[in-house]
Amino acid sequence: MSQSLAAHPDRLLPADPGTRSIARSLLERVQDLPIISPHGHVDAAVIEQNTPFPDPAALLVSPDHYVTRLIHADGVPMDQLHASDSQDSRGVWRRFVEAWPLFEGTASGYWLRTQFEQVFKLGADLSGMSADASYDAISAKLTEPDFRPRQLFKDFNIEVLATTDDPLDDLASHKALTADASFNGRVLPTFRPDAYLNVAHPAWAANVERLIETAGDGGTGYAGYIAALENRRRYFVDHGAVSADHGVRMPATLKLDQADAEALFEKARAGKATAADRDAFEAHMMYQMARMSVEDGLVMTIHPGSYRNHHQPTFEAFGADTGHDIPFAINYTEGIRPLLQDFGTAKDFHLVLFTLDETVFSRELAPLAGFYPSVYLGAPWWFLDAPDAMLRFRSAVTETAGFSRSSGFIDDTRAFCSIPARHDASRRIEASFLARLVAEHRVSEDRAHELILDIVDGSPRRVFKL
Template identity: 90%
Template sequence: MPSSIAAHPDRLLPADPGTREIARSLLSRVQDLPVISPHGHVDAAVIEQNTPFPDPAALLVSPDHYVTRLIHADGVPMDQLRASGSRDSREVWRRFVEAWPLFEGTASGYWLRTQFEQVFKLGADLGELSADTSYDAISAKLVEPGFRPRQLFKDFNIEVLATTDDPLDDLASHKALTEDPSFNGRVLPTFRPDAYINIAHPSWASNVERLIETAADGGTGYAGYLAALENRRRYFVDHGAVSADHGVRTPATLKLEAAEAGALFEKARAGNATAADRDAFEAHMMYQMARMSVEDGLVMTIHPGSYRNHHGPTFEAFGADTGHDIPFAVNYTEAIRPLLQDFGTAKDFHLVLFTLDETVFSRELAPLAGFYPSVYLGAPWWFLDAPDAMLRFRSAVTETAGFSRSSGFIDDTRAFCSIPARHDASRRIEASFLARLVAEHRVSEDRAHELIVDVVDGSPRRVFKL
């Protein structure tokens, strides 16, 4: 039986033999470095409680919108991709294996194939095995005592793993992990206030009421709202957080006077806010979040440009994060300017800008990061965290901003078992890009060896203050 192509040592490296040899040497410098994951969506409780992973479909198919969206596009109804029991899960897995040829050439296919080879040890490509054979082989792996989250955290060589957390989360799992002498890694919370800032969020009003009641220290109204956010940010800092993450619709920022912002706030609480009011308030709160980051030291990351829940019927039936969030074009240069006027040169302020619109890589983001001390380039993510897109990013930004203005790789994943595959792919892409510069005599090989270590390990530590 042929082995998987995911076992090939030169995967993702340049085709040209001479350049490939340089890339191999560069990769060897970083291949065994620890994983630094400063932004992701793994639940801290899974690691704290060392919860066994569920069946193969519930682990690898149903929760992965990268996977379900492509199978759905091929005509499979979404309800046939939702695992809710052992029998249902096997049927979902059969659907997935039938659809496996669809994933050739995709980032998802690469990550999954690497997991099947490196993590689950299938020993052959999924397409060479029957659905039941692969399901049973992975199921057997999942019940092994050594295949629990804490052991995998160690086996995956993860040093730092950041989660994404609600501002009112008590962070009990993070605290327990910090105090557990048997756990040597770092699992850091991340302050994610979207549902408390975006007026259009269906729970915004009730979230704000709970926030003020819980954390405003007796304050009320807009002033109490700001005080409560500041207090919860400090709570996160006290529990190890290094960043605040913002999944906003656009990167717009706006500085309003307190009275005007307070009037918008009360208008929204009364249910009378317009779409324009929503956009203005969210933009103003991005300015306020930057102000707070300057004061409390949390790194500010911005992830704009997604039309959430594009297909209404799917959202109504299956909820959010089910594969129909679609990117749209964004404008960073004008949108972020109000924030940067006041905070772009603020001491120790770190602002990491991400995009789903790769046309802004060289036109806007690289020039911004090439001037403002606070601005760093967020790694390609969500649709762009794919080999060719990562190469396009590196090529587009490096000539303007160099290597030092990058954040390091961001895996942005809920799929714990995919973390090593994603970071390995990024390291191979960085090696490939640098190898080309060496082969073209644009960077010396000695300097390339220094650069790749800094890009993989130094940048995330520096940018996220680790």
């Protein structure tokens, strides 16, 4: 069986021998630092209940839209990538192994290969094993008593793991983990109110009614709605949350007066809002979320620019997050300006701006972060959290905003077992970029060692108030 590329100590480091030597030294400085993961989608209940992982396909293939989308693009029907029982699971795994050559050069292939080598200890590249042999080897690993979420949390050296949570979640798992003296990590909730702010969401009206009834302090209408959001944010803060995340279509913000906001709210509740009304109300609520963050201290993160559920038949059959969310161009400079006029220089307000549109890195985001004290550059995410894209990000923003204005790495993953692979890749890329600056005599080597410590460990702690 062939040795996995994931075992090579110089993976992702520069090809030039001199620059690679510098990168090795920088990587060594941060390689064993604890993982700070301030934005992700792992379910807290998985950690709290220490639930055994399912079979290989249910763990590594079916829920991972990075994986299923590329296999589907090769002509495999989506229903062959989602198992309903253990027999189907082996069939899904076979489809995956057959498609493994498609992942060469992709970020998904890199993360998976690293997991197979370092987490599952396969000892060989997947291409050197049969589908059944690899399935059986991973299945055996999943049955080991120590291969449970809590032990892996420790083995992965995770210090902080943030989840993504509905505003009305009771956060029972978070509370249980905080109270459990045997668990030494931090699992923090994140306030994610999209389904309560976006009028176009099919459950918006029902969500709003539940929200007001549950947390509106007896208020009604728009006033009760605002009060309920404020109350639930405080509940999250009281249970360890450090940020509120917003997955909006566009980074638009709008300051409406009370009467106009109330009128739009009631129009939306009556089902009479136009598309323009819906966009205006969501933009206004983004302004309101910033106001609340200034007041309650939650870091505000914005994740715009994705056309969700692009293929309606797939969405209807398999639901959201199944591989057909497609990026599109956005405008940050004009869209975010109303918010920044009032809060861009507010004391202790932290606003982390992400994008799927690489063209705004150097043109808009770096200049914004290079002026406004509140603005930080969100790390490349989703389609951009890949080695070459992360290097492009550093090249695009550093000359304008430096290193101190970025968030630190964000893994943004549901795939718990991929977390160390993703953070390791980021650390190697940061080492590679800094090594080039050292080799070009643009940064001293001593300073590069200080910078990589701050990028990997200092920035996420500082930006997310950890």
